[in-house]
Amino acid sequence: MSNVSELPVVDCEMLADGAAWVDGRIVPIAEASIPVTDWGFTRSDVTYDVVHVWHGRFFRLEDHLDRFERSCRALRLDPGLDRDAMREVLMTCVRRSGLREAYVEMLCTRGVPRPGSRDPRLAKNRFMAFAIPFVWVLSPEIQARGGHLTISDVPRIPPQSVDPTVKNFHWGDLTRGLFQAYERGADTAVLVDMEGFVSEGPGFNVFCVRDGRVVSPGGTVLEGITRATVRELCELVGIPFSLGRVTPDELRDADEVFLSSTAGGIMPISRVDDRVLSNGRPGAVTTRLRDLYWVKHDEGWHGTDVDY
Numbered sequence: 001m002s003n004v005s006e007l008p009v010v011d012c013e014m015l016a017d018g019a020a021w022v023d024g025r026i027v028p029i030a031e032a033s034i035p036v037t038d039w040g041f042t043r044s045d046v047t048y049d050v051v052h053v054w055h056g057r058f059f060r061l062e063d064h065l066d067r068f069e070r071s072c073r074a075l076r077l078d079p080g081l082d083r084d085a086m087r088e089v090l091m092t093c094v095r096r097s098g099l100r101e102a103y104v105e106m107l108c109t110r111g112v113p114r115p116g117s118r119d120p121r122l123a124k125n126r127f128m129a130f131a132i133p134f135v136w137v138l139s140p141e142i143q144a145r146g147g148h149l150t151i152s153d154v155p156r157i158p159p160q161s162v163d164p165t166v167k168n169f170h171w172g173d174l175t176r177g178l179f180q181a182y183e184r185g186a187d188t189a190v191l192v193d194m195e196g197f198v199s200e201g202p203g204f205n206v207f208c209v210r211d212g213r214v215v216s217p218g219g220t221v222l223e224g225i226t227r228a229t230v231r232e233l234c235e236l237v238g239i240p241f242s243l244g245r246v247t248p249d250e251l252r253d254a255d256e257v258f259l260s261s262t263a264g265g266i267m268p269i270s271r272v273d274d275r276v277l278s279n280g281r282p283g284a285v286t287t288r289l290r291d292l293y294w295v296k297h298d299e300g301w302h303g304t305d306v307d308y
């Protein structure tokens, strides 16, 4: 691989919308592309991870790199870069974009098959990364009033088929849920698992608060790094936290509901289907955790400075 820090400098203005690292080169995000025959595209044969940068600092960078490396191993993908090189690529994407608040994604696709071959072992895997302006699962305006969540009847792909702890592009179910949400006038949707328990939504874990205790579905979901942060924040302030099964009725009847994602942090929900929660506003426990989440960011908690 080329020495990342010695890559030719591209005009910074061209990179303000985002910078990508593709095939050893930094390019403007609009020019970042892969061949149409890459199995990452034609078969969703890919894994990825997303870390964010807030006020010029990565949040939990090493945890995201850990999960990405685990996912690559699980899918027998070889990004072809060691940990230090990947970290430097991510740094370079952010540095070149100049973004202080960014959504930073790393991906590894199966790659292009050998001509005439259908053997995934023979494809050369492809690592890519990019930094674009920060992305919110729920916009700050929606968060101010609390999001409207619907419980979709679309079941999440069973974990026996696609391991949800390996971050993947099998989003057909999640996207169906999202369209269902829009049809129902909601902001987003949470899916159920094959047994009818609440699982996760397009890009987030879900939580309910009942009698001062926070519960989030375990088992059939991505082990969100923001979910781990929620657990740590709960421990810091003495709020009981557990993973467990949550039924749709329990979610509708909760005192409070919130979502968590690298793309937006801790995000309040004020309505689940027709049920209005905490007087239609973000709840007290949610607000406490959310405020702490951002204060901790400002203090540099779990932070890694970007060397602009």
Ligand SMILES: Cc1ncc(COP(=O)(O)O)c(C=O)c1O
Residues within 6 Å of the ligand: 050, 200, 201, 202, 203, 204, 205, 221, 222, 223, 224, 225, 226, 227, 260, 261, 262, 263
């Ligand atoms: C399906 C799914 N669940 C949960 C999450 C939340 O994970 P994290 O907090 O690590 O961003 C994501 C993040 O993109 C996701 O795609």
